[in-house]
Amino acid sequence: MSSTWSPSEREQERRRIRxxxxxxxxxxxxxxxxxxxVGLGVGITGSPGWPSVQELFFNGFHAxxxxxxxxxxxxxxxxxxxxxxxxxxVLALAVALARTARSAWLVPVRLLAALYTDVxxxxxxxxxxxxxxxxxxxxxxxxxxxxRLFWAGVALVLSYGAYVAEVFRSGIDxxxxxxxxxxxxxxxxxxxxxxxxxxxxxxxxxxxxxxxxFVSLQKDTALVAxxxxxxxxxxxxxxGNFNFNYTPLVVVAGFFVVMTVPLARxxxxxQRRYAERERAGAR
Amino acid sequence: xxxxxxxxxxxxxxxxxxxLDDVSLDVDAHDVICLIGSSGSGxxxxxxxxxxxEDIDDGVIRFDGREISDPRVDPREVRRRIGMxxxxxxxxxxxxxxxxxxxxPRRVHGLSRRxxxxxARDLLSTFGLADxxxxxxDRLSGGQQQRVALVRALCTRPDLLLLDEITAAxxxxxxxxxxxxxxxxxxxxxxxVLATHEMSFAREVATSVCFLSEGRILEQGPPAEIFSNxxxxxxxxxxxxxxxx
Numbered sequence: 001m002s003s004t005w006s007p008s009e010r011e012q013e014r015r016r017i018r019x020x021x022x023x024x025x026x027x028x029x030x031x032x033x034x035x036x037x038v039g040l041g042v043g044i045t046g047s048p049g050w051p052s053v054q055e056l057f058f059n060g061f062h063a064x065x066x067x068x069x070x071x072x073x074x075x076x077x078x079x080x081x082x083x084x085x086x087x088x089x090v091l092a093l094a095v096a097l098a099r100t101a102r103s104a105w106l107v108p109v110r111l112l113a114a115l116y117t118d119v120x121x122x123x124x125x126x127x128x129x130x131x132x133x134x135x136x137x138x139x140x141x142x143x144x145x146x147x148r149l150f151w152a153g154v155a156l157v158l159s160y161g162a163y164v165a166e167v168f169r170s171g172i173d174x175x176x177x178x179x180x181x182x183x184x185x186x187x188x189x190x191x192x193x194x195x196x197x198x199x200x201x202x203x204x205x206x207x208x209x210x211x212x213x214f215v216s217l218q219k220d221t222a223l224v225a226x227x228x229x230x231x232x233x234x235x236x237x238x239x240g241n242f243n244f245n246y247t248p249l250v251v252v253a254g255f256f257v258v259m260t261v262p263l264a265r266x267x268x269x270x271q272r273r274y275a276e277r278e279r280a281g282a283r
Numbered sequence: 284x285x286x287x288x289x290x291x292x293x294x295x296x297x298x299x300x301x302x303l304d305d306v307s308l309d310v311d312a313h314d315v316i317c318l319i320g321s322s323g324s325g326x327x328x329x330x331x332x333x334x335x336x337e338d339i340d341d342g343v344i345r346f347d348g349r350e351i352s353d354p355r356v357d358p359r360e361v362r363r364r365i366g367m368x369x370x371x372x373x374x375x376x377x378x379x380x381x382x383x384x385x386x387x388p389r390r391v392h393g394l395s396r397r398x399x400x401x402x403a404r405d406l407l408s409t410f411g412l413a414d415x416x417x418x419x420x421d422r423l424s425g426g427q428q429q430r431v432a433l434v435r436a437l438c439t440r441p442d443l444l445l446l447d448e449i450t451a452a453x454x455x456x457x458x459x460x461x462x463x464x465x466x467x468x469x470x471x472x473x474x475x476v477l478a479t480h481e482m483s484f485a486r487e488v489a490t491s492v493c494f495l496s497e498g499r500i501l502e503q504g505p506p507a508e509i510f511s512n513x514x515x516x517x518x519x520x521x522x523x524x525x526x527x528x
Contacts, residue, residue: 005294008292014353017355021355
């Protein structure tokens with residue numbers, strides 16, 4: 001019976017209506033989007049100061065001239081981010097787990113972890129970068145690196161580690177107690193419960209805020225410029241001070257945007273995959 | 284006079300799977316229609332299609348003489364007049380019982396806070412929930428939560444009430460308190476379509492029983508007929524499995 005089914009007149013009519021409705025919303029979306037962007041473009045380029053702004057910030061010649069120097073500096077930002085991010089993830093998860101530990105033996109660790117998050121979340125990142133990058137090498141301790149870039153990276157790790165630890169902790173706290181109960185009912189130890197049941201669910205739940213923090217970290221690698229490290233921002237400022245033109249700063253901004261977009265798309269994709277797998281058909 | 288709800292030749296598929304196949308059903312005012320059949324026979328899907336939670340793939344659904352399966356119909360207009368209760372209660376955990384019950388009357392039906400709360404308190408106390416008005420849903424037992432869900436659906440004074448296996452998630456001892464309410468509603472002449480596994484209840488309150496199997500209404504009739512003298516062999520098999528003795 002079902003194999004011989006063909007849509008009735010009414011159903012075909014309905015499909016035509018649905019198609020028309022879809023076409024209509026696509027049309028509306030296109031017109032509105034185009035309208036908004038054209039409006040913005042006209043509004044900005046029509047402003048009285050636009051010619052001088054264009055000369056100072058959007059100068060093709062200076063963009064090309066500074067491009068290589070900015071690109072070279074930008075590699076430092078990229079490397080810094082790529083090295084700091086995994087270290088932050090590990091440190092933050094460790095701190096979050098320490099803060100949720102319930103064992104009597106681990107009370108001092110718990111207190112230290114709490115102290116760490118309180119202190120390092122409270123200090124502005126730029127201050128931390130300057131303090132560590134200039135302060136630690138000045139101690140002239142044997143065996144410690146004196147590279148300012150290294151200590152600027154440490155500052156970023158410490159600052160972001162505290163933020164991300166709190167994100168992890170809120171994720172861990174959000175897992176329903178029944179999950180822990182059922183893990184314990186299977187005779188899993190506290191550590192096993194965390195490792196196999198709680199943390200995997202918590203991580204999934206905190207991926208969006210985590211990504212947010214990492215986009216923020218990508219941008220904050222620019223703070224190392226405050227410690228005199230020759231990154232993209234420092235290179236751009238150097239060029240600008242020499243040539244009296246700010247175009248290189250816009251070039252740097254472009255670089256940062258290009259770097260952050262793929263990460264955002266990746267997370268969207270991850271989120272969708274989790275949702276499809278775990279909430280199939282639930283409504 | 285045409286029926287309050289007319290379902291004609293409705294078809295619904297998920298991919299290649301045909302969930303509803305040429306289903307037709309008329310519901311008059313004050314009818315209590317019970318949908319019975321094994322899991323996956325399409326009972327819930329039919330209710331969801333009637334409430335326009337799912338688009339149908341063929342056929343026509345009319346409510347009060349107007350075709351609501353037309354894509355140009357605003358589903359919210361239809362849902363203002365239809366109440367639905369789900370198997371898993373689906374109460375809003377962040378709102379108190381009272382706020383759950385006044386949300387739609389206030390935001391959708393334009394009642395003042397006072398009117399909405401009076402109406403909700405009234406219904407809540409009628410159904411023995413007066414003590415729980417200010418609690419949050421998670422503090423209540425399953426039976427109490429489901430009764431609140433019923434009240435929430437009733438607070439908008441719907442012309443048609445759809446109940447989707449509302450006792451299926453309850454402990455056996457809590458089923459009774461929920462069914463008592465449904466029985467009261469039936470006695471008051473509330474028009475209802477309900478999917479249920481409670482055969483004795485269906486036999487008692489239904490004006491008409493539909494047996495669904497593999498997405499089709501295999502047979503429909505007064506409960507006495509369906510339960511005592513089913514025409515179809517498959518209905519007989521199903522009833523042998525679910526009826527005690």
